[in-house]
Amino acid sequence: xxxxxxxxxxxxxxxxxxxxxxxxxxxxxxxxxxxxxxxxxxxxxxxxxxxxxxxxxxxxxxxxxxxxxxxxxxxxxxxxxxxxxxxxxxxxxxxxxxxxxxxxxxxxxxxxxxxxxxxxxxxxxxxxxxxxxxxxxxxxxxxxxxxxxxxxxxxxxxxxxxxxxxxxxxxxxxxxxxxxxxxxxxxxxxxxxxxxxxxxxxxxxxxxxxxxxxxxxxxxxxxxxxxxxxxxxxxxxxxxxxxxxxxxxxxxxxxxxxxxxxxxxxxxxxxxxxxxxxxxxxxxxxxxxxxxxxxxxxxxxxxxxxxxxxxxxxxxxxxxxxxxxxxxxxxxxxxxxxxxxxxxxxxxxxxxxxxxxxxxxxxxxxxxxxxxxxxxxxxxxxxxxxxxxxxxxxxxxxxxxxxxxxxxxxxxxxxxxxxxxxxxxxxxxxxxxxxxxxxxxxxxxxxxxxxxxxxx
Numbered sequence: 001x002x003x004x005x006x007x008x009x010x011x012x013x014x015x016x017x018x019x020x021x022x023x024x025x026x027x028x029x030x031x032x033x034x035x036x037x038x039x040x041x042x043x044x045x046x047x048x049x050x051x052x053x054x055x056x057x058x059x060x061x062x063x064x065x066x067x068x069x070x071x072x073x074x075x076x077x078x079x080x081x082x083x084x085x086x087x088x089x090x091x092x093x094x095x096x097x098x099x100x101x102x103x104x105x106x107x108x109x110x111x112x113x114x115x116x117x118x119x120x121x122x123x124x125x126x127x128x129x130x131x132x133x134x135x136x137x138x139x140x141x142x143x144x145x146x147x148x149x150x151x152x153x154x155x156x157x158x159x160x161x162x163x164x165x166x167x168x169x170x171x172x173x174x175x176x177x178x179x180x181x182x183x184x185x186x187x188x189x190x191x192x193x194x195x196x197x198x199x200x201x202x203x204x205x206x207x208x209x210x211x212x213x214x215x216x217x218x219x220x221x222x223x224x225x226x227x228x229x230x231x232x233x234x235x236x237x238x239x240x241x242x243x244x245x246x247x248x249x250x251x252x253x254x255x256x257x258x259x260x261x262x263x264x265x266x267x268x269x270x271x272x273x274x275x276x277x278x279x280x281x282x283x284x285x286x287x288x289x290x291x292x293x294x295x296x297x298x299x300x301x302x303x304x305x306x307x308x309x310x311x312x313x314x315x316x317x318x319x320x321x322x323x324x325x326x327x328x329x330x331x332x333x334x335x336x337x338x339x340x341x342x343x344x345x346x347x348x349x350x351x352x353x354x355x356x357x358x359x360x361x362x363x364x365x366x367x368x369x370x371x372x373x374x375x376x377x378x379x380x381x382x383x384x385x386x387x388x389x390x391x392x393x394x395x396x397x398x399x400x401x402x403x404x405x406x407x408x409x410x411x412x413x414x415x416x417x418x419x420x421x422x423x424x425x426x427x428x429x430x431x432x433x434x435x436x437x438x439x440x441x442x443x444x445x446x447x448x449x450x451x452x453x454x455x456x
Contacts, residue, residue: 005455007332009270012325013199015332015344019403021045022200034193034203041403044354044384046207046324050186052351053209053318056234057184064182064211065175069163071188072144072154080293081162081286083139083155091136096128104133138191156190161315163187164212165286169298179300179311180223184211186320198271200321207320214300214311217284223314224281228263231279231316235265235323239349239453240330244268265318267326276326277318284310327352331404333455346404347427349451353404356383357443360396362412364389372411375421375436379409382443401426407443427454 016022020039024031038046057064078084090104100123107130108118123130140156157163164183171183186209193202200206215223228247236242250262262280266273287310291298301308331346350356359376361368369389376387386405388396393410400408410422420433423442434442 005270006334007270007329009199012270012328012332015346015402016042016199016328019399021328021403035205036200036203041354042324045327045348045352045404046320048352048354049320049324049327050207050209052238053186053234053320054184056230057182057211063177063180064184064213065171065177067164067167067171067183067185068187069160069167069185071157071190072142073157073163073166075154076293077162077166077290078139078155080289081165082289083158083162084137089136089138090133092130092133094123094126094128095131096123096126098123098126098128100125102130104130136192138193140190140192158191159189159317160185160187160208160210161212161286161317164210165290165313166294168212168214168287169296172300178302180213180215180219182211182213184209186210198269200325201269201271201274203321206322209318209320209323211316212282212286213314213316215314217309217312220281220283220312220314224261224279227314227316228279231277231318232265235267235276235326238327238352239347239451240267240326241453241456243456244330246273248273267330269326269329274322276322277316280315280317282313282315284312286313287311330453330455343398343401345401345426347453347455348404348406349453350406350447351451353406354384355386355400355403355405356447357407357409358386358388358396358400358405359409360388360393360411362393362410366413367416368411371415372409375409375411375439378436379440379443382440383447397424407446409439 019041021042022036022038025035025037026032058066091101092104092107093099093101102123104121107121107124110124111118111121121130122128139158141153142156143152144154145152164185168183175181186207188205189208190205193204213223213227232245232247235245244267246266248264248266250264260281260283262278264275265277265279267276287298290296291310299308299310327348328346331348333345333347335343335345337343357379359372359379361372372389373387376385379385388399390396397408404426406426408424408426410424412422415421415436419436421436421439422431423434423439424431
C-alpha cells in the first residue's frame, strides 16, 4: 500500500507557478485551455529528465541509436498508419445549459468507478442530457504552400513513432545495426484533446520519449518482458517510491488495434493511478502498413540465416511532461520544524534537481560575495549552480528547498580565514565544514552515488 502523502495537485500547481517551474501560456490574454510554458527551473528539470532517458537508452546500451524525425510528415504516413481513419475519440456534447463537450469513454469510466450505470451518464457540469456520440479525430490539420487547398493539407504529428518506422530502412543501412536493435527519439507531439486537464498531465502539445525496438519475431516476447522491467526500474532508480508505481497489463478490450500486448507503468498521482508510459508489443503492424502504403520493401535480410523478415517491434513510449509531473509530485514534501514552522521541500533525485548547488554569502560585504562567486564558478562543470545573496540566509535556504537544490554552500567569516565553507544537505539538514578546494570532488561524488527518497 502507498503511504499517506501531503501533496495535492493544487499544491503542485501553486509551487510550480510561485517558483517558475510551469505556468499558463499566454496568460496576459487569458490563456488557452491546457497550454503551459516552462520557466527556468522547469526547463532545467525537464532537460534533466530527458538526459536521464537518453542515458538509459544510449549511454548505458550499445543496441539503440538516436533519431530526430520531422514533426510534419507526408500525409500518406498517417493514412498508412491508420491515424486518418481511426485516431479518434467518442465525442458527446451537453444538450443542457453549459453546452460543453466531453469524451464519452471518460464519463463512462468515471460512472463505473462510482458504481453507476455507464449507459446513463449525464453532463458532469450541469447534469444535462448528452448528444449521440460521434468520432472526433485528434490530429491538428494545417496547410503548406501559399494556397489552402486539398492537396496542401498536412498534419502535426500525434506521436513520434511513425517517423521512426518510415526511417527504419535508412537507419538500418547507415547504423551498422541488426535486429535486435532500437531507434529512440524525443520530440513534440500534438493532439486536439476534447477534455485536456489535470495541469501538465494532458495537454494539446506535449513531449514524448519513444523508442522502437526491432526484434526477430521469435524473440519478441522475451524482449517485451525485458523492456517492461527496464522501464519500471528507470523510475525507481531515479527515486520514485516503488509503492507509488505499478505495472498494469491492458485488458483485451483496452488494446490498441496494433498491439498483441501492452502494459502501462502507472503512478499514483493525487488524481489517482494514471499512465506514465506504455510498453507495447506492436508486432509487425507498422512496418507492414508502411511497406504496403509506400511500395518500399522494409524487410530485414539476415546474411547468416539467409532469412528475410519484417521485424516485430517493442515500443516503450513515455510522456516527458507526465514523467516530470510524477517526479515533482513524488518529491513534494512538507516538514514541521522546531517552533511549528513548516518547510516545503522538493526531495528530487540529485541528478534530476534543476540546481545542484547554491552558493550563498552570509553577508553582502567583507569580500564574501566575491569569494562566493569564485566558488560558484569552480562548481559549474560539476552541475548547474546558482548564486543567491537576496534576503536572510534562512529565506534563501527555503527558496532552494522549494526548487529541490540538494546542497547549499554558505560562505561566512570563517571562510575568509581558513577557506572552508558550510555545506548544507537538503534532506537531512546536516551541515559540515569543507575545504573550498575539495568541493568539486565532493559534489561530483555525491551526484554519482545511488539515492533513495527519504519519503520511501
